[in-house]
Amino acid sequence: MRANKALETALAAFVSERGWQWPDKTTVEPPKDKRFGDLATNLAMVLAPQAKANPRATAEDIAAHLRAACPDLAAVDIAGPAFINATFTPAFWQKTAAEAIEAGAAYGRLDAGAGKKVMVEYVSANPTGPLHIGHGRGAAVGDSLARILRAAGYDARTEYYLNDAGRQMRLLGTSVWVRAQQALGRDAELPEDCYKGDYIKDVAKIALERGGDALPAMDEAAAVDFCRQVAQDEILAGIKKDLEDFRCEHQVWFSEKSLLEAGKVEETFELLRSQGRAYDKDGAFWFRSTDFGDDKDRVLRKSDGSLTYFASDIAYHDDKYRRGFDLVVDIWGADHHGYVPRMSAAVQALGREAGDLRVILVQLVNLLQGGEQIAMSTRAGKFETLADVCAEVGADAARFTFLSRKSDSHLDFDLELVKQRSMDNPVYYVQYAHARINSVFRKAADEGVDAGRPDAATLARLDTEADLDLLRHLERYPDCVATAAESMSPHHVSYYLTELAGLLHRYYTVNQVLAAPDADTVRARLHLLAATAQVIRNGLDLLGVDAPEAM
RNA sequence: GCCCCCGUAGCUCAGUCGGAUAGAGCACAGGAUUCCUAAUCCUGGUGCCGCAGGUUCGAUUCCUGCCGGGGGCACCA
Secondary structure: OOHHHHHHHHHHHHHHHOOOOOOOOOOEEOOOOHHHOOEEEOHHHHOHHHHOOOHHHHHHHHHHHHHHHOOOEEEEEEEOOOEEEEEEOHHHHHHHHHHHHHHHHHOOOOOOOOOOEEEEEOOOOOOOOOOEHHHHHHHHHHHHHHHHHHHOOOEEEEEEEEOOOOHHHHHHHHHHHHHHHHHOOOOOOOOOOOOOOOHHHHHHHHHHHHHOOHHHHOOHHHHHHHHHHHHHHHHHHHHHHHHHHOOOOOOEEEEHHHHHHOOHHHHHHHHHHHOOOEEEEOOEEEEOHHHHOOOOOEEEEOOOOOEOHHHHHHHHHHHHHHOOOOEEEEEEEHHHHHHHHHHHHHHHHOOOOHHHEEEEEEOOEEEEEOOEEOOOOOOOOOOOEHHHHHHHHOHHHHHHHHOOOOOOOOEEEEHHHHHOOOOOOHHHHHHHHHHHHHHHHHHHHHOOOOOOOOOHHHHOOOOOHHHHHHHHHHHOHHHHHHHHHHOOOOHHHHHHHHHHHHHHHHHHHHOOOOOOOOHHHHHHHHHHHHHHHHHHHHHHHHHOOOOOOOO
C-alpha cells in the first residue's frame, strides 16, 4: 500500500492539475520528529518559483487538495517554512500487517531492478593461502549485496575470479617444493618473496604423500609445477569450505588460466590496439588508460613477455559484458582503490559506460581482543583466519558485525564483543526479538489460540501508539530494501532490523499478547507479531543471518 | 608531492536526493520480572557535526582551502 506512493500520487495530481512541473528536489519522507506526522513533503517550498506565490499559500492549496483526494489521510498540517505534514489513518497502517503476512517471504521484494543482469564478483582472493578476516568482510558484503539486489528485482549472479595463472602461483609452487625438500632432509632455502606460513608445510606433506617416490626424483621445474597444483587444489578446497561455512555462495568460479588458454587476452589486446587504445613502447605493450582519465598509461605485457594481472582482468571484464551482464559490481579491498581508475578506463575502452562498473571498496578490519589489537602479520596468529574467527564467534555474529558498518569505513572487530550478548553486538538483539515472538506462538498453540485471518475488523484493535509505531516501521521495510540496493549498502538493513527489534522489545514489555483484554485484541496482536517476525526473517535473510525460533 | 576514504556525544558509529529542536547503542546512575524468554524494558544529559570561507530562503549534507587519521601512488597482485 506504500504510504509514500499514495501521497506522491495525490501530490502529483495536484501539480499537474495546476499545469506545473513536478520539481526534482521534491522530497516525500518520514520526518525526524514524529510530531510532524507520518510523512512530510517540501513540495510547497520547491514549487515556489512556479507558483509565484507565498509557499504557505501554496501549502494551503495542496493541503486542501489532499484532504479531499486522499481518504487514507487522517490529517494534513502545515508547519515550519511550509512543510506539509500528512498523517495516515490507523486503518491504513493496519493493512500493513495483513500485507506482510500474506506476502510472507516476498514482503519487501521489489521490481526496481526490472530483471537487469548484475554480476557481483567478490572475494577472488589468490588461492595462495587461507582466507583471513579481511576477506571475510568482503565475503559478507558481496554475498549480502547479491541477496539484496535479488530482493530488489535484479537478476544478480555471483562469481569468484580465480587467479590460477601467473607469478603468485609459481611462487606458491616454489614455496611448497622448498618445504617438501626440507622435509626430505635436503638443504633448501626459502627465497625472500616466497610464502612463509606454516600451512605451506602442511601442503608440502600432502604433496610428498601424493607424489610418492616420483616427486623427489623430479627435476626442479616439474617438481615445482607438481607442488603448485597440489597446493592450489588443497588451498582452494579450504577456501571453498570456509566460504560455504560462512554461507557465501559463488555460482561460478572463473579461472584466469582458462581465459589465457582460450586466447581471450590476446583478443582483447587486438581489440584495444585496433581502436588505438593500446601501443608498444620500451619493449612493453601499453593500454592508453589516460584517454579515460587515468593518471598514467598502464602496462599489459611486460618487456620480459609476461602479462600483468591487469591484462587478464580486462579480458575477464570484457567476458562478463559479453555474457550479457548489464552491470558489473566488483568488491575489492580498499587497498586496491588505486586500481579503480584504470579498470574504469578499461571498461570504457571496451565500449561500456563508466557506470556499468561499480566498485565497492571494503575497508580493512581491525582485529581486537578485549580492546587490544591483535597483530595481523604474516605469522599464523590464532584468530587470523576467517575459519578461526567463525569458529570462535559464529557465522551469524561475524556476518552481522561485518554488515553493521558502511563498507568504506574502518571496522573494529573485537572478538570479545562479538561473542558478547549485549547491545554492543546487535545480532542477538535482533535474533532474540524473533525468538521471543516464536515463543508467544508456541504458547498460543499450547493454549489452542488460533489467530485466524488478518481481516480489517480484527486489525482495527491495533490502535495504540505502540501498535502504530511498529506498523509504520514494518511499512518502511520495502524502502529499506530499495535504499540498500540503490546505494549498494547492506548496513542499511542491519540498522533497520536493530530498530525494528527495539520496537518489538518495547512492545512486548508493555503489551501482553495472549493475556490481552479480549479475544479480538489477542488475535490482532498475534497478527502484528507474525508480521514483525516475517520482516525480521526477510531482513536477516538479506544479511545471511539465521532467524532462530528459540534461543 | 599527487590521488582516494574517514573526521558527528566520553567510546563505537548511523544520518541515498540540502530541510523543522542532529540520532542509536555502549559506558555511567537509578528503577522494572508472582505475567507470553530480563539475551528485555523504563528514566536520567551530553554535541563549535575537525577548522575557515563560499553557494542559498535554509548546510552535518554541496564547492574551495586548511588541519588530523588511514590507505594508495610498479613493466606486483
